[in-house]
Amino acid sequence: MTRSRHAKPAQQERLSDDALLDLVQRQTFRYFWDFAHPVSGLIRDRTLGDDEWCATGGTGFGVMAIIVAVERGWVSRAAAVERLLKMVRFLWRTPSYHGAFPHFLNGTTGATLPFGRRDDGADIIETALLLQGLIAARNYFVGEGDEVQIRGLIDGLCSGVEWDWFTRDGREALYWHWSPNQGWIMNHEILGWNECLIAFVLAAGAPQHAIVPAVYHNGFTQSRTFLNRRRFYDIELPLGPDGGGPLFFAHYSFLGLDPRGLVDRYADYWAQNVAHTRINYEHCVRNPNKFAGYGPDCWGLTASDNDQGYSAHAPDNDLGVITPTAALSSFPYLPEASMRAIRHFHDDLGAHIWRDYGFTDAFNESVGWYAKTHLAIDQGPIIIMIENYRSGLIWDLVMRDPQIQRGLRSLDFNSPRLASA
Template identity: 50%
Template sequence: MKLYQYILVLLLTPLLFSCSPGKETSSTTTLPDTAKTITDDSLLTLVEYRTFQYFWDGAEPTSGAVRERIHTDNVYPENDKNIVTSGGTGFGVMAILVGIERNFITRQQGLERLNKIVSFLEKADRFHGVWPHWWNGETGKVKPFSPNDDGGDLVETSFLAQGLLCVRQYFKDGNEEEKNLASRIDKLWKEIEFDWHTQGGKNVLYWHWSPNHAWKMNFAVEGYNECLIMYVLAAASPTHGVPAEVYHQGWARNGGIKNNPSHQQYGMHLDLKHNGAEQFGGPLFWSHYSFLGLDPRRLKDKYADYWQHNKNHTLINRQYCLENPKNYKGYGENSWGLTASYSVNFYAAHSPTEDHGVISPTAAISSIPYTPEQSMEVIRHLYKDLGDKVLGEYGFYDAFSEHYNWYSNKYLAIDQGPEVVMIENYRTGLLWNLFMSAPEVQSGLDKLGFTYK
């Protein structure tokens, strides 16, 4: 869609939705025919634009980094309005690249914001090159995620590094200022001590290390969950890499990650055992976070065909919602998708094995590469039928439940980010192409025995 076309859509949008920040909304919206007949292409651009604003207008102003959450009622737990997130910032820098390519912002505007974010990352608390889960965006000081989690978080750092490598690849052949940004990112990437997180050479990666509590968290990361990208980057690091055995013995549990060949759910097979959710698969973000940059389309190793695995994971999640064994109101072909999000009781990792009657828009929207027709049905329903119950300034709100007449007016970075990135990957492959163009990524995948071409 041309720039003038989406501007026209944006000019019309305030007339279509009168969002009401400051309260949970349950009003009914009647849309004019122009809203009901918007093309799929224009609707995807509108969703991308609105959601991109979370990372642009909604960014923490001092750091430019991405807020953990935005509540339109301006009520925050523990006064954390200015708390920024490392993983969400990784998703956010990818969203900025989408913004440049979609002409939401200019290339120079994007470059300036990314320079600001990288300047923050260079000065903010790090631990053996590894960033924490949260910082105070105004000071760069770590905000503990939990009492013993006040140091480096290798999983969230990997989500951030995934995004930064995309930015490096995007600007590496640009003008002098762009090349300088790429060089600064390269330095940050090479300073991440993945090998430190083997606790001295064990064949597994540990999630956390703290300068105050050392390895007290003692969380060895084994698959399958959202953390594949961490092992790929650990193998890819040219300065602090880990051997292939760390992947095969740790993440893949000496082959224990493989599901029973006879596994079937709704006639579909999952190659991999999902931790604690082997039958239906875990929350859908497990098929999103690692694959914002890591291209699953032709990705295979001796454990899985990742495209087919992620597609089946999505379809199983959808079919569960269609079967709707708990008879929740609102579930159906145009309203499905269970993943971690806000919930009627604050927060939950929604999945078929933890179903609370809550639909999280990011689940189906971010699955659009795997289920394009089915995901578009959801997007159209949210836009056309639910209107301002679910759509606000920064895109679709985090979650809702028609069963409980509960409509959140809150946003989370880790749910908004995958929507922008995966819609763009579906449309153009932008972030997949950038990330996979990094030579270290290719070397790391080769080391681990992946095929991907």
Template identity: 50%
Template sequence: MRKQLLAIPLLAAQLLYGCQSASGPATATGTANDNALEQTLSDEALLTKVQEQTFQYFWDGAEPNSGLARERIHMDGVYPLNDRNVVTTGATGFGLMAIVVGMERGFISRQEGVAHLQKMVNFLEKADRFHGAWSHWIEGETGKVRPFGKKDNGGDLVETAFLVQGLITVRQYLQDGNQQEKALASQIDKLWKGVDWNWYRKDGQNVLYWHWSPEYNWEMNFPVSGYNECLVMYVLAAASPTHGVPAEVYHEGWAQNGAIKSDATKYGREVVLNHNGHKGSVGPMFWAHYSYLGLDPRGLKDRYADYWKLNENHTMIQHDYCVENPKNYKGYGEDAWGLTSSYSVNGYSGHSPERDLGVISPTAALSSYPYAPKESMKVIRHLYEDLGDKVWGKYGFYDAYSEEKDWYTPRYLGIDQGPIVVMIENGRTGLLWDLFMSAPEVQSGLKKLGFESPKIN
């Protein structure tokens, strides 16, 4: 989903994700109900409630035929692209991890969870693949590719990496289980080892390309250089025991021979890495989430960065920016911060301090819980206790809102809901970090690229 904000004009993103369309408005102004939600929950109880309600997006809200994560769920029933049953690869990877959380927290039984995971894996086995990579969108009823854009109708290596991150986590969770669970873990192992990361170097270049299509080949022409949300793709490409890439692909393609490093500071904090080639800029908050649902940033370092510092500083720079609130937007403050790509007042948008439209996306602060637990908790309480059912619904907090514009949308995006469940759990127990980092291939890939981590044996 996020790539389009880097690759296509904002107008096209609005057409793809239109918060408003000819078929009807997708926005709604909620009515506060101060008594609708409990206001006396402890922090632990509130965290669990948020996780459980959001988990339901991937459980109750899953596309019924495939069991995979829907691209979006609109509680107003308006779907501009008639994509109600389109599933999305990256959010499905996040959903796989959310189901592990659900089993561990008792939201569902282990037996229920394993049965659902089996359904998902069976579907993924039969779905369209392109040199082992899945497409960004898949038709939930058929497993056929649903074009994300005219030329984006083939393999999507970044979304595939997010899916594989979830698959490996589930494999690690099940591999020592009963006979059925071990068989499912083996099935998952074959799936991830079928991804031909090396193909996506486009004729052997030392960089990974985002897309390949059997119809348009490399015409999307998107070599992925850092820094952005795609670090885990390079780690997995190096880690693959079947179609791995050499370390030079990471150092030359992703890290740009060291040009990725930044000496900029904001609000007295080091930026650490140049975000997506823009020196000194601080990108949308999801860049500190997607690759780190499984990749544990605690003590993770290479020649370019201390990744805990990177993500902690990214979080606190955004926090401090929203507290300063240089544009004087209504509602910003200690209990309302966090800018990331999400629905917006006039269409989908990539919110950040460089592009601040007065829109708060709950996933930004909530999924930053490991990096800033106190600051994140203030946002959770404000959303739940103060804004209430303006922003809270069947699958947790809605995707975005703006007090400045009095704009509240009863809509969800899978790729925003997933990190909330997973990152809150990582902040509480480290569960998903521990599972993903226990994979021997992940450790080998990190070693190949020159990383150090307390999790590397």
């Protein structure tokens, strides 16, 4: 397959805002359609990597991207159904660990590809991100024929995860990894605030093997980096590490969970995500480290490739690297600032970062570095969160799901979506 190559912006004249959003969403979607693994249909982890490495969470993002593509007419419903059926059939044949999938798997054989020497089994956060996408598909493809089979296979994948197993014999905590070879050796209790809320909602609402609410209230929320309530750049941050952490905290769980009006005893999650995004934006605008390029139209720190490798970029880990997904996946929270960023990235920096699969992963103008790679977990939120900003499509699909509804109620969340269910 021909690799993603340099591509000039599609038009020389200035596009309207809507036309630019259309272009960016549609071109980014090519990563999930054209670059998907030809055997399994699963989503490869990155360009310029090993083509057999498919990302479990990235595949969940790809499923949601396919739904957006059908809704916007980029692919036919029939073609999407055919692709999704290939994907879920393959997942059914893929080894899992108490129902949970590994971080990476081989797109041809389904074999687990170890993320590290000790990480060669279940990854329940990647599994949760996969299921979030499959749940959206279950509620979108509600027709007859092959769509019935898709829903049935997704039902089985969702019900097969033994969430309570990952409490390690009933502890009031969820543990991220388990391996048939290493057991619980990684000992990674999931503590917040971070990207993991969706896992607790799914686990609490599971039709089988659900967790008890204490796993959330006495585990995830008891971390020293959960409650914050300090001010950064004159903005109060309800939750999370100082400075907010990388912006994917405001994206991954909220691809499907609608934060508008979502409240529990700890936070208003819309206010949390807006504050987190504003702090990230203000940091880039004020630019205390004096990096080149930063400003009101060039902002966004999150995990991505960089000129030295890979890092979770954030205000307290600012290496001069701007990652387009950070600003573009924040359209629901700061639409005007995100629109300035998308236009700058496309109109002004397009010769460096605009390619066949959308924007490349990141850039650092202080050292003249522009990534050649695209990453599934960065490309997906661009499509999905722009769509949630424009239509609320994926939020609508996920929030109506019975498992999500049960999970939110079990954990004592309030949401306008629950009131109408």
